[in-house]
Amino acid sequence: MYDYLVVGSGLFGAVFAHEAKRAGKSVLVVDKRPHIAGNVYTEKIEGINVHKYGAHIFHTNNRQVWEYITQFAEFNRFTNSPVANYKGELFSLPFNMYTFNKMWGVVTPEEALAKIEEQRREIGGQPRNLEEQAISLVGRDIYEKLIKGYTEKQWGRDCRELPAFIIKRLPVRLTFDNNYFNALYQGIPVGGYTKLVANLLEGIEVRLNTDYLADKAALEALADKVVYTGPIDAYFDYQLGTLEYRSVRFENELLDMPNYQGNAAVNYTDRETPWTRIIEHKWFEFGKDEAGNDLPKTIISREYSSEWQPGDEPYYPVNDEQNGRLYAQYKKLAEAEPEVIFGGRLGEYKYYDMDQVIAAALRCCAEEKLL
Numbered sequence: 001m002y003d004y005l006v007v008g009s010g011l012f013g014a015v016f017a018h019e020a021k022r023a024g025k026s027v028l029v030v031d032k033r034p035h036i037a038g039n040v041y042t043e044k045i046e047g048i049n050v051h052k053y054g055a056h057i058f059h060t061n062n063r064q065v066w067e068y069i070t071q072f073a074e075f076n077r078f079t080n081s082p083v084a085n086y087k088g089e090l091f092s093l094p095f096n097m098y099t100f101n102k103m104w105g106v107v108t109p110e111e112a113l114a115k116i117e118e119q120r121r122e123i124g125g126q127p128r129n130l131e132e133q134a135i136s137l138v139g140r141d142i143y144e145k146l147i148k149g150y151t152e153k154q155w156g157r158d159c160r161e162l163p164a165f166i167i168k169r170l171p172v173r174l175t176f177d178n179n180y181f182n183a184l185y186q187g188i189p190v191g192g193y194t195k196l197v198a199n200l201l202e203g204i205e206v207r208l209n210t211d212y213l214a215d216k217a218a219l220e221a222l223a224d225k226v227v228y229t230g231p232i233d234a235y236f237d238y239q240l241g242t243l244e245y246r247s248v249r250f251e252n253e254l255l256d257m258p259n260y261q262g263n264a265a266v267n268y269t270d271r272e273t274p275w276t277r278i279i280e281h282k283w284f285e286f287g288k289d290e291a292g293n294d295l296p297k298t299i300i301s302r303e304y305s306s307e308w309q310p311g312d313e314p315y316y317p318v319n320d321e322q323n324g325r326l327y328a329q330y331k332k333l334a335e336a337e338p339e340v341i342f343g344g345r346l347g348e349y350k351y352y353d354m355d356q357v358i359a360a361a362l363r364c365c366a367e368e369k370l371l
Contacts, residue, residue, distance in 0.1 A: 008229030010038025042192030060355030075187035
């Protein structure tokens, strides 16, 4: 008999399992995938740590979280500086003086601000949808070239059909600064995320290819308490209806060249290009292997955003009002299950960054008196 059955070996499950074991508890981790690490899983191909479920760039201003996670891996000094490609024109992200100079030829922050202010005036009154909200923040030109097409591909809907609150604010920097996250601590674990999660799970029993929901009663009987990090609606067999998610499809290509696009992430912001972005994985680790040698080949992943269907991997919760109401009903059901802890992006139906997942897992450990 185990003290805890942890369902899912992503960051939430792995951090919880590690702390439970450290507190002297017996822990079993199960995962339906054939590998550990959930969506942060990285696989080494041709010396390159490939982010198999999309780019994961660790960033945080939370010193406690940074000090915690760096016990399990050394992090490099990668800084996220994506590039936007609009029909062959390249722009710096986030919106900063390099972007405004390319867009309008302005040279000073004063000129850039004047241009944005002039275009913002197009929207009078309260913005009624995402399009109006974006224009009221950054103006028509930036909206048309750098927001509209990308957002419509991401959500599968016209910007005029999307609620304004999705873009509450857009970072506008009147400095020449391409550091996207602007976080105090930022980087990629040297050797990949799988190695980091393996270090968290060291000495803990892990059963892969094990579908908890397909064998719930038998698995639950093995432990006093369950920590569940899968979709909350799936746990309750969708009895109140299905929560909406966006999914992502990846097209990976190994290329016999040292450099495809010269950057880890290039966003394709026009509507006509079917993919949202291309990731070139080697640049997360500066194009070198662990011995510091240049890598002769490269691997790229084209990302296609899609509506989630049963059988797909759920990636992003669609946190609109309708789904929020449905989640609140599922949360009530969850609260009536005192022996089950629901955690992580899917268990809490919340868009979490990695540092927030770790912080939430540590809070959960504290509530369980494991810390």
